[in-house]
Each structure stands twice: as C-alpha cells, then as structure tokens.
Amino acid sequence: MKIAVLGAGRIGNVHASNVAAHSKVELVAIADPFIENAIKLTEIYGGKAVKDPMELIEDDSIDGIVIATPTDTHVDLMLSAARKGKAVLCEKPVDLNLERAKIACEELKNLDATVMIAFNRRFDPSASEIHQAIANGEIGELHQIMISSRDPGFASMDYLRHSGGIFRDMTIHDFDMARWLLGEEPIEVYASASRMLEPALEALNDYDTVMVQMTTRSGKQCHINCSRQAVYGHDQRIEAYGSAGMLMNDNLRPSTVRRYNQNATDSRSPLVHFFLERYADAYRKEMDAFVNMIGQPKAVPITPFDGYMALKLAECAQRSVESGKPVKVEV
Ligand SMILES: NC(=O)c1ccc[n+]([C@@H]2O[C@H](COP(=O)([O-])OP(=O)(O)OC[C@H]3O[C@@H](n4cnc5c(N)ncnc54)[C@H](O)[C@@H]3O)[C@@H](O)[C@H]2O)c1
Structure with missing residues (x-):
C-alpha cells in the first residue's frame, strides 16, 4: 500500500x-x-x-x-x-x-x-492499559477520571495567536482521553481559566492555566488540569478511580535509576522532554492502527465524530469560562 x-x-x-x-x-x-x-x-x-x-x-x-x-x-x-x-x-x-x-x-x-x-494518546501504552483495565472491570464501577496535562515550556506568542486557544489546541487531547476512558459522553462541563504565566494572552482571549470538570449522565466525573508550562517538564498523568480500586500511571523518564545523597533522597532523572519523545511509541502504534484500517472502513478506531465531540467539549469549556457557569453539552 x-x-x-x-x-x-x-x-x-x-x-x-x-x-x-x-x-x-x-x-x-x-x-x-x-x-x-x-x-x-x-x-x-x-x-x-x-x-x-x-x-x-x-x-x-x-x-x-x-x-x-x-x-x-x-x-x-x-x-x-x-x-x-x-x-x-x-x-x-x-x-x-x-x-x-x-x-x-x-x-x-x-x-x-x-x-x-x-x-x-489513545495509543500510549500506559493509557491503553488503563483503558483496558477499566473495561476488564479491574476497578469495579468507574467513578472518576483525573487527568493532568502540562507542557514543559511556554509556546511562542506567534504559535498561540493561531492555535485556537488552550482548550481547542491543547486540552483537546484530554477531552478525547476523558471520553474514551469514561466510556460515556459528558453532559455538563464547568471550566475555570487563568493567565498565571502570560498576561498578554488577554489580547487573544486565551489562557495558560485551566481546570475542567465534567459529569456524565450516570454521574461519572472527570477533572482535567492543563498548564502551558511546568518547570519540571512534560507532565502527563491519568488516574482512574472506581468502586473496587484505582489505576494511575506515571510520567516517562529516560532512566529508572534513583539517587540518594546528602541533599536528596529518591532523586530521579528529569522527565522525557516533550510530546515527540513522550509519545514516540504512541505515534508508531497510531500509524500501525491506520495502516491496519486501510481497506477496512468498519475498523476506524477514532472517528471524525470523536474529533467533533472533543472540539464540542472544548467549545463548552470556553463558554463556561465566559459565563462563569456550567454548560450543558448538546450534541
Ligand atoms: N497529535 C499531536 O501530538 C500533534 C502534535 C503537534 C501538532 N499537531 C497538529 O498537527 C498539525 C500541524 O502541526 P505542526 O506542529 O506539525 O505544524 P508545523 O507548522 O510544524 O508544520 C506544518 C507544515 O505544513 C505545511 N503546510 C501548510 N499548508 C499546507 C498545505 N495546504 N498542504 C501541505 N502542507 C502544508 C507548512 O509549510 C509546514 O511545513 C496541526 O493541526 C497541529 O494541531 C498534532
């Protein structure tokens, strides 16, 4: 092919x-x-x-x-x-x-x-392990998903000017992750947003530090933290909490060695730098999924509707920030 x-x-x-x-x-x-x-x-x-x-x-x-x-x-x-x-x-x-x-x-x-x-990110090995463990019933009935998603360094103003805003550009990955892990559509979105890093984002009607809370029809909850800059590196973590337990992943590091000395205990190497490194394996697996679906129209793992829904949640989050109120998700 x-x-x-x-x-x-x-x-x-x-x-x-x-x-x-x-x-x-x-x-x-x-x-x-x-x-x-x-x-x-x-x-x-x-x-x-x-x-x-x-x-x-x-x-x-x-x-x-x-x-x-x-x-x-x-x-x-x-x-x-x-x-x-x-x-x-x-x-x-x-x-x-x-x-x-x-x-x-x-x-x-x-x-x-x-x-x-x-x-x-759906193809990241730890994210798919969490997804599979939820589906296998390992934590009983799923109650809550917590996602932390922080970039290591502030993007240029030129990039941000064309990005569409933090919810559509960055949190969009987390909205998709949330829908995928929850296994149900959120029906309500509440978001708060601040400019903790760059006041000039006001001119773009954009933010650098956001929190989103979503609820599904059956009452499952999801909380997303997003920041354009974490000084300690690319912070990408998921926690899934249910009636019979909890699942969580950790950030990726190039080495598993821990160091102990007079100044620190349990000191570890910095996190892998950014998305190209953090998700290198996920991009390979994503390409494999694409190759396998060519000629198999019924086997599309992430559909345009999924893309639309993630954008819809981003839009609801933006509206919630503007109104200061929770927003109902109407599909
Ligand atoms: N999934 C992810 O992890 C991820 C990461 C980064 C970017 N993205 C997305 O990928 C897209 C590209 O982002 P990027 O960071 O690679 O941008 P980029 O600016 O680095 O690259 C875009 C390239 O497309 C070229 N281009 C412009 N118009 C074109 C056209 N009509 N046909 C062919 N090429 C054209 C540009 O010349 C440029 O070389 C964006 O939509 C972005 O949101 C996704």
Missing part, C-alpha cells in the same frame, strides 16, 4: 518517519507548499517531494493520506481525500470552527469514509 504525507513540519516529520519504517506500506510522497520542507524529509525517508497536496490526493495509485498540515486546512484536505476514496489519518483538531467540523463529519459519514483522527 502506498501512503503520502501532507505537511512536512514537526508532526509531518514523525508521521513520515513512521510510514517509512512500516513494513506493510511505502512512503511515496510528501507535499508541502514550502517545497524545501518536503525535500528535507524525502531526503531522509524517501519518496518524492511535491508542492501541491492535491497532486497526491488526485493520484489514483495512492491508498492512504496522512494530513499533518495546519489546522485550518484539515477539513478541505480530509474531504477531498475521502471523496477520492482514500483512507485518511488526519491530525487533531478537525477544525477550529465547530459548525465546519460538524458539516465535514456529516459528509464523511455519508461517504462511509475511512478517516481516523490522530488522537495519538
């Missing part, structure tokens, strides 16, 4: 590397309007470099398209590729506009399209 990657930036590099390394598929091309970005990656991973992504979408010999372009291009590229009958792996978020995302999801459903949204 032949795969092309659209977008040769940070995440395009990860996907191109994983396609190139996969035994069942061939990386045939990378598209980027900044052709030098595409050339740089094809020199490492192979395939041809092109400027126009539509050239690859129109190419009948290509089976799968990976969309790793800026968010505002996702809907058009995803729909164009799906209309041509290609399998698609599309980066999160689906779009920054909920109505556009909804219309796209409806068309993709009508096309019976094979489109997966790249919520890579």
Whole structure:
C-alpha cells in the first residue's frame, strides 16, 4: 500500500518517519507548499517531494493520506481525500470552527469514509492499559477520571495567536482521553481559566492555566488540569478511580535509576522532554492502527465524530469560562 504525507513540519516529520519504517506500506510522497520542507524529509525517508497536496490526493495509485498540515486546512484536505476514496489519518483538531467540523463529519459519514483522527494518546501504552483495565472491570464501577496535562515550556506568542486557544489546541487531547476512558459522553462541563504565566494572552482571549470538570449522565466525573508550562517538564498523568480500586500511571523518564545523597533522597532523572519523545511509541502504534484500517472502513478506531465531540467539549469549556457557569453539552 502506498501512503503520502501532507505537511512536512514537526508532526509531518514523525508521521513520515513512521510510514517509512512500516513494513506493510511505502512512503511515496510528501507535499508541502514550502517545497524545501518536503525535500528535507524525502531526503531522509524517501519518496518524492511535491508542492501541491492535491497532486497526491488526485493520484489514483495512492491508498492512504496522512494530513499533518495546519489546522485550518484539515477539513478541505480530509474531504477531498475521502471523496477520492482514500483512507485518511488526519491530525487533531478537525477544525477550529465547530459548525465546519460538524458539516465535514456529516459528509464523511455519508461517504462511509475511512478517516481516523490522530488522537495519538489513545495509543500510549500506559493509557491503553488503563483503558483496558477499566473495561476488564479491574476497578469495579468507574467513578472518576483525573487527568493532568502540562507542557514543559511556554509556546511562542506567534504559535498561540493561531492555535485556537488552550482548550481547542491543547486540552483537546484530554477531552478525547476523558471520553474514551469514561466510556460515556459528558453532559455538563464547568471550566475555570487563568493567565498565571502570560498576561498578554488577554489580547487573544486565551489562557495558560485551566481546570475542567465534567459529569456524565450516570454521574461519572472527570477533572482535567492543563498548564502551558511546568518547570519540571512534560507532565502527563491519568488516574482512574472506581468502586473496587484505582489505576494511575506515571510520567516517562529516560532512566529508572534513583539517587540518594546528602541533599536528596529518591532523586530521579528529569522527565522525557516533550510530546515527540513522550509519545514516540504512541505515534508508531497510531500509524500501525491506520495502516491496519486501510481497506477496512468498519475498523476506524477514532472517528471524525470523536474529533467533533472533543472540539464540542472544548467549545463548552470556553463558554463556561465566559459565563462563569456550567454548560450543558448538546450534541
Ligand atoms: N497529535 C499531536 O501530538 C500533534 C502534535 C503537534 C501538532 N499537531 C497538529 O498537527 C498539525 C500541524 O502541526 P505542526 O506542529 O506539525 O505544524 P508545523 O507548522 O510544524 O508544520 C506544518 C507544515 O505544513 C505545511 N503546510 C501548510 N499548508 C499546507 C498545505 N495546504 N498542504 C501541505 N502542507 C502544508 C507548512 O509549510 C509546514 O511545513 C496541526 O493541526 C497541529 O494541531 C498534532
């Protein structure tokens, strides 16, 4: 099977590397309007470099398209590729506009399209172990999910200006994780948000430090903490609490050695730096899931509807901050 990657930036590099390394598929091309970005990656991973992504979408010999372009291009590229009958792996978020995302999801459903949204954290080994343990009933009836999600360093103002805000850009991963682990849709969202790090975010109507609380119809609760900057590194933890026990994972470190001396006990190495390192394994497993669903439309593990719902929760959180009140989730 032949795969092309659209977008040769940070995440395009990860996907191109994983396609190139996969035994069942061939990386045939990378598209980027900044052709030098595409050339740089094809020199490492192979395939041809092109400027126009539509050239690859129109190419009948290509089976799968990976969309790793800026968010505002996702809907058009995803729909164009799906209309041509290609399998698609599309980066999160689906779009920054909920109505556009909804219309796209409806068309993709009508096309019976094979489109997966790249919520890579579902493929993180510890997250999937927690998901499986909940499903196996290891902690009895699930009552609460707690998610901590903090980035190691503040993003540039230029990035933040185009990000769509912390809920749509960053917490979106946690909204998806919450839905997946809860196994039920949240029906109410309450969020609070502060600018603890960068007052200039006010001009963008954005925040750097947020807390979200959600409740499902049966009363399950979820709490999400998000910060744009944790001085001790990339902090990514999940706790699941139930009637018969609790599950929790820990952050990743390059080494398991603990040091003891006059100044500290139980001192450990810093956390692995950021998402590219923390989720390297998850990105590989995500690519494997994508490859396995090509030609198997009923086997899409993360659907455009999942992408839409995560965006919907982000929107509800933003509205809750603005109103100071809990917001009902209307699908
Ligand atoms: N799942 C994750 O962990 C994760 C991590 C980072 C980024 N993302 C998402 O991936 C997307 C890209 O983010 P990034 O950080 O790689 O951005 P980036 O700016 O590093 O790279 C984007 C690349 O796409 C190219 N591009 C722009 N328009 C294009 C088009 N129409 N066709 C082809 N290429 C085009 C740009 O020239 C650039 O090289 C965003 O939607 C972002 O939210 C997801």
